[in-house]
Amino acid sequence: MDSRFSLTEAEKAILQGAGGETLRKVYSSIVRYGEVFGAQKLITLDGPVHLVTSFGIPFLSPTFDIIDELLDAHLIPAEKFTVNPRPMDFKNVPCTLPEKLAFHLLYRKQESYEAQLQSLGIQNSDAYTCSCFLQEVGNTPQFGEILAWSESSAVTYANSVIGARTNRNAAMIELLSGVAGKTPLFGFLTDEGRRADCIIDIRCSRRPEAQLLGSAIGRFMMDQVPFIRGLDVFFPDGLDADCRDYLKDLGAAAGVNGALGLFHVENLTPEAVNYGSELVKKGAPLSVIEDDDLKGLYHGFPVLWSAPAAQAHMAFVGCPHLSQEQLQEWLDAILHRLEQEQYESCLIPVVLTVPPAIEKSIPSHDRSLWALKGIHISSICPLLYMSNPLCARKRIITNSNKLRGYSTARYYSDWDLLNQIVGGQSA
């Protein structure tokens, strides 16, 4: 492959083996990766990495082998890092004995993998979440910082909502970049790579569901960068907590049906506020999303259940993990509806998933009370829960397009999901 990659003398020496064979492979991997995308040099990272791989399935033995090799060579990231959510939580997620056995079998490398992460320098035992950027977790980058993250929803949030700069890295490339302290300069790390390829006009009568709109945008955009207009009218207070949470979910959903890693929202996201329509490339095409488009998308999602009309077994809310404010909103909505309908408990159990730091902040008395009503708080990864073949056979419902896209879970809008969880149709 033709390369115009410019290396420092130290980098050249490492690639010739001066730092040992393992460090050579670390650098060779990230340099070759950069070459494919026209990178011309490595650039120093400004913040910790976030790893997407949080699950110890034997299939990933090549990954565990690389980590062993790194640890044997005493090569670890310079900064403490965060990792995606864990795959199991028997304490808080309703689970049968056969399902538990299947979990133990499926994730039988979990303990040894977590030990590897500990040795590599994970931030702490609460650092397992896909919403690593929340203040409660602490891996919160600043505007303009250079990062090497994976986990598509976290990447999209860091790029779009914070204005930090990370490519949509593959698993392991983030870790190897963290070990090198450098990552190849291309794509979203460059000013040009962050310019919008197209404009999307949102012409909806009311605020669209974030995960539904995200899915629609992902299908339109693939790996292009959209400049989204018409969404700011639904957020009169600008980029506040409500707006940030909305954009978190929108970005997560868009990453499933496309390869979106960055979007700009007129008058809301930092670069759109700073540069306005100057961000948009000349001649960028315009697409429109209207109420009917989203309605058609919603009703067109395939249902993979053998008995689509049957009642669901369980609901998941929080893929990606909910913020503190989102958790409170869902708790309020469910508890209010239960009170309104004079029901003792939900029709089906609902699991609200949050980062461990938020989970631990909830008084145990409250959690016990909610559990009696069928409301469970967990820091599990719903997606990895659904990877258990026995769980995949269950009728799971969710408001997450991401969970829908990667499992047999069925998507419902927030309102419809609430009806399914609690019953009743009260306004």
Place this chain on the structure above:
Amino acid sequence: MNSFRGRCVISGSIKTTCVVSRRNVNLTASFKASVLAGKRRVYCADQDNPDLFGRRLDGRILCLPAIVGATTAGLVLHSLCKTPMAPAALLFAGPIDPVTAAGVILAEEWMGKSIPTIDRLGEEFLDAVEHGMVIEVTPEGTIMCFD
């Protein structure tokens, strides 16, 4: 016989049958069910991709526009290389994405296993290929399609 020339991301030679997706492929969603079930054969489980859904993917040359979806896709590819479940080659009409590129590079760099990967073959390549067609890939990135 049609022939096409693309850019070699991973060089290699192979001649076998292909499967074709006219739409972008979510690799994780496609392979996950078979991988987790520990099967030796992979049947595409991506409900959003009717071109591939239910089709056998292991040992086949996968012809596609691009790969989309989770950043674990690279990990899936990398790990597949240690099993009999890997696709025989990846042939992209458009440019390869970072996630897939990482997967095939890691496999070659750390395991010495190569999945021939050619990108930028052009839209006409996808127009010319059909499920079950035999394709030959050369180390220089030339693709020959046999009816």
